[in-house]
Amino acid sequence: MSYTKRNEFEDEFEKMAEFAKCLSHPARIAILKTLAERNTCICGEIVEILPLAQSTVSQHLKELKKCGLIIGEIDGPRSCYCINVERLREMEKLFREIISSLDSDMSACSCT
Amino acid sequence: MSYTKRNEFEDEFEKMAEFAKCLSHPARIAILKTLAERNTCICGEIVEILPLAQSTVSQHLKELKKCGLIIGEIDGPRSCYCINVERLREMEKLFREIISSLDSDMSACSCT
């Protein structure tokens, strides 16, 4: 039993799925929003805002970092996080492309 | 141990996260693409195209249906699926809104 077949699809779809997975928890969207609003972007602030334990927030930050949407800089005992604008743009573009590709393919639905 | 705290965030974020979760597997994106390309949209065709067992495809279809991105019509022993265009637009809009809200909040990143 193989469990995952995520790697047997078109690169574009896998990439999109990766981004989507990253946004698939409201906490991570909330983190992005918080980072956008502040430029201090210290981890502790996020912990205060979210209804989650520090370790859990840290995990979500790790996910966001893994998919490249945020950048973390260690600054003494603190960690300074901010949004990776280029990567955000990349995601935006890919999303737009896939949606518009669906749009252009789509013809009238014959089953309703 | 509560396990999930998905429901303790802003509605908009939860909604976006739902959509994102739906797109978080390449198979489901591939299904949407296939549905866009054809208007016959019979389940069996999708099974032939994807490297997945029939039952697994059925499960993915169920997910897509649950979040409203596709509509299924039972047609005799077959199932005719198609994209729910309105819902797709809704997702597109929400995504665009959230991204542009990030954009407008974002100031220079102080940590790089």
Place this chain on the structure above:
DNA sequence: TGACTTAATCGTATATTTACGATAAACGAT
């Protein structure tokens, strides 16, 4: 009616995700 086709669901195994508390690591300050 009975055989065939198609797709949903069930049962199951395994991987991953989400959450927490506890601990460790890294630094600043006293």
Place this chain on the structure above:
DNA sequence: ATCGTTTATCGTAAATATACGATTAAGTCA
């Protein structure tokens, strides 16, 4: 050097997700 602060990581528990084969259900057609 020790203490306090901050954050990452570890260990763990429980929920979900992913995948499959087997079965069921529902309709078609001979």
